[in-house]
Amino acid sequence: MARMYPRSIRFRRSPAEVRVFSELKRSLPDGWVVLHHVRWIQREEGRRARDEEADFLLAHPAHGALVVEVKGGELRYDAEDGWVSVSRSGKEHPLDQDPFDRAKDRAHSLHRFLRSLPGWPKRWGPVGHAVWFPDAVSRSLPLPHMEPVFLDARHLRDAATLEARLVEILRTFAGERDRAGPGGVEAIVRALAHDVEIRHPLALDVAEADREILRLSDQQFRLLDMLSGNRRVAVSGPAGSGKTLLAAEKARRLAAQGFRVLFTCFNRPLADHLREALAAAPGVDVETFHGLGLALAKEAGVEVRGDRTDPAFWDHTVPRAFERAVERLGPRSDALIVDEAQDLAADWWLPLQLLLRDPDRGILYAFSDDNQAIYRRPELPEGLATFRLSEVWRNTEEIFAAVTAFYRGEEIVCMGPHGPEVDLRSVTRAGLRDELSRVLHRLVVEGDLEARDVVVLTPHAAERSAVRGRVGAFVLTEEPKGRRDVLLSSIRRYKGLDAPAVVVCEVDRHAEEEFTRQMYVACSRARALLVVLITDREADATPSP
Numbered sequence: 001m002a003r004m005y006p007r008s009i010r011f012r013r014s015p016a017e018v019r020v021f022s023e024l025k026r027s028l029p030d031g032w033v034v035l036h037h038v039r040w041i042q043r044e045e046g047r048r049a050r051d052e053e054a055d056f057l058l059a060h061p062a063h064g065a066l067v068v069e070v071k072g073g074e075l076r077y078d079a080e081d082g083w084v085s086v087s088r089s090g091k092e093h094p095l096d097q098d099p100f101d102r103a104k105d106r107a108h109s110l111h112r113f114l115r116s117l118p119g120w121p122k123r124w125g126p127v128g129h130a131v132w133f134p135d136a137v138s139r140s141l142p143l144p145h146m147e148p149v150f151l152d153a154r155h156l157r158d159a160a161t162l163e164a165r166l167v168e169i170l171r172t173f174a175g176e177r178d179r180a181g182p183g184g185v186e187a188i189v190r191a192l193a194h195d196v197e198i199r200h201p202l203a204l205d206v207a208e209a210d211r212e213i214l215r216l217s218d219q220q221f222r223l224l225d226m227l228s229g230n231r232r233v234a235v236s237g238p239a240g241s242g243k244t245l246l247a248a249e250k251a252r253r254l255a256a257q258g259f260r261v262l263f264t265c266f267n268r269p270l271a272d273h274l275r276e277a278l279a280a281a282p283g284v285d286v287e288t289f290h291g292l293g294l295a296l297a298k299e300a301g302v303e304v305r306g307d308r309t310d311p312a313f314w315d316h317t318v319p320r321a322f323e324r325a326v327e328r329l330g331p332r333s334d335a336l337i338v339d340e341a342q343d344l345a346a347d348w349w350l351p352l353q354l355l356l357r358d359p360d361r362g363i364l365y366a367f368s369d370d371n372q373a374i375y376r377r378p379e380l381p382e383g384l385a386t387f388r389l390s391e392v393w394r395n396t397e398e399i400f401a402a403v404t405a406f407y408r409g410e411e412i413v414c415m416g417p418h419g420p421e422v423d424l425r426s427v428t429r430a431g432l433r434d435e436l437s438r439v440l441h442r443l444v445v446e447g448d449l450e451a452r453d454v455v456v457l458t459p460h461a462a463e464r465s466a467v468r469g470r471v472g473a474f475v476l477t478e479e480p481k482g483r484r485d486v487l488l489s490s491i492r493r494y495k496g497l498d499a500p501a502v503v504v505c506e507v508d509r510h511a512e513e514e515f516t517r518q519m520y521v522a523c524s525r526a527r528a529l530l531v532v533l534i535t536d537r538e539a540d541a542t543p544s545p
Contacts, residue, residue: 002032005193016072019134027159033059033185035193042109054106061182063170064126067110069103072135100146103129117191124184128173148172202447209396209419209528210500230385232364237389238412239524243367244496247339248277250365255283259334264289266343270496293322300325323351331355335363340496342368346379371407371520391415398422399530406520423531437472439531455487455499457522458506462488491522502526505533
């Protein structure tokens with residue numbers, strides 16, 4: 001039996017086409033492909049694109065392809081007036097176009113379309129045309145341009161006669177250089193009858209939620225107007241409450257008023273992000289605490305010795321060198337903005353405040369979240385007016401619910417929109433890379449997300465992560481450059497930053513206290529979509545049957 005596209009006619013165009021479709025399905029043997037109601041757009045250079053269609057397209061690997069125009073009812077051709085349709089009452093209506101001209105034009109147009117397809121077999125053919133009158137029988141000899149391509153009701157009665165007639169018509173168009181074959185038939189199917197899926201990709205949900213989050217975050221700036229009369233302020237709040245946005249906006253406003261502003265934080269990626277965001281604000285210097293300390297020590301001629309792999313070098317050696325450098329160089333800033341202030345040790349605040357021209361009354365804004373105090377117990381300078389944020393704007397309601405499971409503190413409220421559900425999976429260490437590959441494929445390939453919108457977070461340093469490098473079709477790297485490169489970062493290094501979609505992996509639920517801190521920070525980085533792959537030790541330990 002022939003391959004039929006579609007398998008059945010759900011939308012009946014005409015009773016005549018239904019009869020032809022049924023006869024082709026019943027009579028033609030294997031090898032034939034039948035496409036009903038074929039449509040394409042004909043594009044030609046220098047000419048307007050045209051919508052084209054054919055009632056049927058028949059194709060066979062040994063014989064070629066045939067465009068068939070179907071005309072139902074009773075018709076008559078008048079040599080003087082052309083074609084007319086005859087109704088049952090005997091009334092005649094002129095046809096707009098000669099069906100044989102129409103069939104010929106559609107066949108030529110289709111052949112041009114097929115030749116334009118990438119990979120279309122050279123010299124594949126023939127591609128011919130025919131006209132079928134399934135409701136009538138010719139009472140006279142067809143004209144010379146009709147007879148070679150003519151079918152009528154007689155061809156509905158005998159399967160062998162029908163196939164023989166189709167082959168005979170195609171031979172009429174066959175040339176010496178035509179080369180039929182299966183490649184052309186399958187190319188026709190791929191081009192004109194392949195499945196089309198009109199789906200709702202995950203990327204649309206992520207983009208919609210992300211746009212709403214970015215729009216809503218503009219409302220947070222009203223807080224700065226409330227605090228404008230305060231010179232020394234400590235602003236605390238949960239992840240996603242807009243602390244970094246507010247800190248950056250405060251720096252812009254102070255710089256616009258003529259103040260020299262020092263903006264500092266602990267993490268270098270956050271500093272890089274803020275430096276780019278504040279590039280258009282002259283008068284704002286952005287540096288990490290340690291980067292600033294080393295730069296000032298070099299400028300002041302203070303020698304900094306020590307093993308940079310030793311935590312004591314960063315916890316004590318650099319801060320002391322920072323302090324000696326400031327004593328030699330003197331103050332240089334009017335205002336100090338500190339983001340992620342919970343990451344700074346108590347004795348680090350002295351050199352920072354010494355950089356202020358007025359150490360006691362100079363402008364100082366510190367933004368912090370005690371729940372994100374991964375490095376040390378937070379201690380802020382004394383004498384700061386305190387203000388607490390309780391509204392979370394960064395995350396969707398679904399992500400907010402996941403984050404609050406790890407939050408410790410006063411009540412907080414989600415102001416974000418709805419978004420995709422959080423995807424929580426349990427994996428073994430052995431199966432982690434395969435599962436992560438499936439997740440990334442679902443997000444990027446099936447979900448149409450850009451790889452640059454996805455971040456994979458791990459509690460380990462990226463260079464020591466078990467998922468670093470190639471994972472399926474993707475490359476997890478600290479410096480993504482290619483189309484399928486995905487940013488891999490440690491949770492600590494990504495503090496203060498966020499992304500539309502975040503995948504958290506290599507977290508171990510058995511280290512309870514550490515797990516809670518890691519999950520709070522990691523999950524709160526996701527704005528619109530969150531996937532968590534939790535390592536299951538027990539599954540790893542279970543012997544195979």
